Amino acid sequence: xxxxxxxxPLTPGxxxxxxxxxxxxxxxIKTHLxxxxxxxxxxxxxxxxxxxxxxxx
Amino acid sequence: xxxxxxxxxxxxxxxxxIQKEIYADWGTFRxxxxxIEEGHKSGAEVYESKVSVNMAAYSSGAISAGADTLTxxxxxxTLTKVQFADVIDNNVLLDTRFEKSMAAGAFNIVSTxxxxxxxxxxxxxxxxxxxxxxxxxxxxxxxALIAGLTPGAAQGSxxxxxxxxxxxxxTNLVNSIPATILHNASQSKDTPGAGLGDxxxxxxxxxxxxxxIAAEYAKLYAVVDPKLIxxxxxxxxxxxxLAHRQLMxxxxxxxxAASNQNFLFESEANDAKCYYNGxxxxxxxxxxxxxxxxxxxxxxxxxLASDMxxxxxxxMPAGAEQMWYKNxxxxxxxxxxxxxxxxxxx
Numbered sequence: 469x470x471x472x473x474x475x476x477p478l479t480p481g482x483x484x485x486x487x488x489x490x491x492x493x494x495x496x497i498k499t500h501l502x503x504x505x506x507x508x509x510x511x512x513x514x515x516x517x518x519x520x521x522x523x524x525x
Numbered sequence: 526x527x528x529x530x531x532x533x534x535x536x537x538x539x540x541x542x543i544q545k546e547i548y549a550d551w552g553t554f555r556x557x558x559x560x561i562e563e564g565h566k567s568g569a570e571v572y573e574s575k576v577s578v579n580m581a582a583y584s585s586g587a588i589s590a591g592a593d594t595l596t597x598x599x600x601x602x603t604l605t606k607v608q609f610a611d612v613i614d615n616n617v618l619l620d621t622r623f624e625k626s627m628a629a630g631a632f633n634i635v636s637t638x639x640x641x642x643x644x645x646x647x648x649x650x651x652x653x654x655x656x657x658x659x660x661x662x663x664x665x666x667x668x669a670l671i672a673g674l675t676p677g678a679a680q681g682s683x684x685x686x687x688x689x690x691x692x693x694x695x696t697n698l699v700n701s702i703p704a705t706i707l708h709n710a711s712q713s714k715d716t717p718g719a720g721l722g723d724x725x726x727x728x729x730x731x732x733x734x735x736x737x738i739a740a741e742y743a744k745l746y747a748v749v750d751p752k753l754i755x756x757x758x759x760x761x762x763x764x765x766x767l768a769h770r771q772l773m774x775x776x777x778x779x780x781x782a783a784s785n786q787n788f789l790f791e792s793e794a795n796d797a798k799c800y801y802n803g804x805x806x807x808x809x810x811x812x813x814x815x816x817x818x819x820x821x822x823x824x825x826x827x828x829l830a831s832d833m834x835x836x837x838x839x840x841m842p843a844g845a846e847q848m849w850y851k852n853x854x855x856x857x858x859x860x861x862x863x864x865x866x867x868x869x870x871x
Contacts, residue, residue: 477678484676512729519685520676
């Protein structure tokens with residue numbers, strides 16, 4: 469199912485909107501990315517998403 | 526016999542020196558730390574070229590059309606004319622120490638002491654402001670353009686953090702260099718025209734403190750194109766926020782830790798030149814961003830750089846006992862060869 473396919477936010481062309489839309493409901497960003505990206509990358513993406521949400525509110 | 530005094534007691538002396546504000550000169554214009562391009566009144570064209578050639582199998586026959594590309598991009602850049610101007614009413618100086626330096630006669634209210642001690646600071650204050658707007662701030666329109674970009678984590682997307690920083694920038698009449706790097710209408714980008722700049726960003730950045738600064742500079746350094754590192758004629762420079770000098774010193778001399786001096790200072794002097802892995806670091810009033818680039822790729826377009834220190838003054842008309850002053854400048858920031866510019870935080 470397309471919804472379960474992992475969308476890597478570090479892939480060129482992937483926006484935060486698309487990435488957030490790909491996270492299964494109820495899952496946090498950190499849980500979703502755990503094991504798929506390095507810890508430092510996950511921390512950065514989580515911080516970025518905070519900024520993204522703040523900028524779009 | 527008791528002394529009886531009635532009335533208000535006043536201080537009977539003053540500290541001779543008037544305690545002044547600090548007007549910082551970060552060398553951008555004085556030392557031409559970036560490309561200062563003079564001779565432009567209202568607009569200028571910036572040309573960039575790029576040639577790519579293809580190796581082909583040898584042929585002794587006539588040459589046919591190949592696939593080489595000789596690209597020339599022309600981008601118009603508009604300068605913004607700005608002024609620093611106001612009207613001074615010297616009457617305000619009556620009943621202060623400045624009275625003493627006013628010539629006799631009720632009509633004379635110009636204080637030479639005030640002129641020498643305060644009025645002459647207008648020019649350095651203008652210089653400080655020009656430094657500040659060069660490195661931080663954006664117009665309302667530019668802020669909207671940056672906010673309208675689609676953020677993402679990968680190269681080729683603006684980071685959400687950059688949009689936050691841009692939104693928090695002071696709103697100015699001109700765009701700073703980081704604001705121009707983030708969004709511009711260069712015809713020499715991979716995708717020419719208005720949109721995201723072609724800069725390279727640094728992924729996985731973290732808050733910079735004295736304990737993280739070495740790691741963050743390592744990330745920045747790693748993104749610099751090796752061609753630039755090797756180019757002795759066009760060495761990159763890291764432009765960093767002012768506070769980084771202190772963080773670097775603290776990191777170099779961390780208490781109780783083994784000496785691990787990542788940042789090389791030429792001396793112990795507080796204005797000593799600083800290098801990171803052979804790249805000079807210059808400290809500027811940047812906020813949140815760092816830039817690694819050959820200085821000539823970062824440009825300020827002006828009519829005359831010395832316009833900054835020209836202050837015209839005169840008396841107001843029709844008997845008004847006031848005077849005016851005015852400083853006028855034409856200004857724009859620009860960036861070229863954007864694919865080689867690294868914008869930390871971008």
